[in-house]
Amino acid sequence: MSGFHESIDVDATPDDVWAYVIDPSHLPEWQASAVSAEAVDPGPPDVGSRVRVTRHVGSREMPMTMEYTEYDPPHAWSLQGIDGPVRGRFHGEILPIDEGRRSRVIMDLDFEGKGMGRILVPLVVRRQARKEFPVNERLLKSHLEHGPA
Known part of the structure; x- marks a missing residue:
């Protein structure tokens, strides 16, 4: 995957990190563009489960549906956008570090544009993501290490 790649070390166990990042209700806490997020399918998430996310993209709010394409607790997860003009x-x-007392979180993000999204991705979405991704890292680290502000 090309696009954006970030890695942070946090003072939290892999299990604690997993519990936080996999819960869609926390997404707006650590992703600056996320307005809201909720599971679409009942029950615990797994491959094929969907999450509905509304994001600020430029000056608009855009709802989108993401589907888990990988779900390997507490090690890895992947999501793919399945609707809308911009699909992340x-x-x-x-990864456990310091004998599992701390964690390294590695994140990769890219986008595909459909229809009008072909224009939005290079002009708006990538620019916004370039600015937002480091902010999201800091927010994630802060919430995992200190809880909500």
């Missing part, structure tokens, strides 16, 4: 592809990994 995200992959996250959680």
